[in-house]
Amino acid sequence: MTTVLTVSQINTYVKSLIDGDDNLQNIYVAGEISNFTNHYRTGHFYFTLKDERAALKAVMFRSAAQRLRFLPEDGMRVIIRGNVSLFERDGVYQLYCEDMQPDGAGALAAAFEQRKKKLAAMGLFDEAHKKSLPRFPRRIGVVTSPTGAAVHDIQTVLARRFPAAEIVFAPVQVQGELAAPQISAAIEEFNRKKAADVLIVGRGGGSIEDLWAFNEELVAHAVYESAIPVISAVGHETDTTIIDYVADVAAPTPSAAAELAVPDMREVLFALDGQLDALTNAMEGLLEKLQLRVIASAATLAKYSPESFLSAAQTNLLQLKTRLDNAALRKIERENAALSALAQQLELSSPLKTMKRGFALARDRLHQPVRSAKALSPGDKLTLSFFDGDVQCTVDSAAQ
16 A cells, blocks of 8 residues: 655654754764855844855754854854754755854954954044043043952052052953953943043953953943043953954053053152253243343333433533533633733833832823823912822913
8 A cells, every 4th residue: 555645744754864863963064154144133044054065054043143252154164063954844954053163263263353343344443533541640440350460460550650549440250241241331330420530441361262251342332432541451462352442542461551541650750850940940040031121121210210310410510510610710710811911011001100210190170181281371280199199289380
């Protein structure tokens, strides 16, 4: 008797055969991804896994896909762990993926490069967005583990370089599933409360798995959106994380981040001493210039003051008086000399001198000189003047 089977029965039977084969359960399959589809509504991944000679349909459901550290792409060579089974509705057998990692490179390394490329395209690494660090911060916010070496290194450096700054500490997990949410929440709380002037976010060294929280998009966006300048301080000098690209300043170690966050107090004091000396010299030079200007102004004021004018006029008057007195004396001396000469001449020609030799001056009654005897008549009254006096006389006779 011939049995007629339905399509569903055949597919169910074939599925049971495949599912019952231990060789097709929890297997690892290597191949190249093609026709990759990310079903965003459901979160499932659909693709084809192929090699040089064959192809195999594959699906990764959301529960497994969300655990991946990277996003699969066409052309990517991968190693997949999963089970082979039949999709009864279409009669197609396919690989149901439980885990996936790039073939030849770590999954985290691939995820890092993908995330780096994605965030760079979003502008999170742009230099124009980066903020300058404050020169003299009063409060330093530190987001790190309370038990790691990083917090001790940061505290030691800050206390040595700039003890005036206050350290505001936010203890968080720095690895594990809770690390990224705690780190981003701490950064947001610092900004909400304006609790710091600069933030140091990081931890000590470790494997890429240990440092992965600082590669998470949640932390990258918190750093990018922070109004407070952020210094990344993750791992050792050779370690690089996503927030190193997003942060305003990237430090190779937590200790280096502390050195970048604050100035060296000794250098500041040395610079202040130099500035004080320069200011002192400048003030002394300025005071000297002002003093010279005051002296010059005082001299100018004295030159044009009323007292100076009166003093100059008085001096000039005294000089004129002296010159006038000297001129008058010389004039008097010349006049005296001339007068002496005239007196001498007068004395030489004086009638008195002649009269001393026995001569006399005869004057008539009108006191006019009598120059001739013929001008006299008997009885005329005459006054005879001798050198030592006058006498009165009468003419007795007159010459004819």
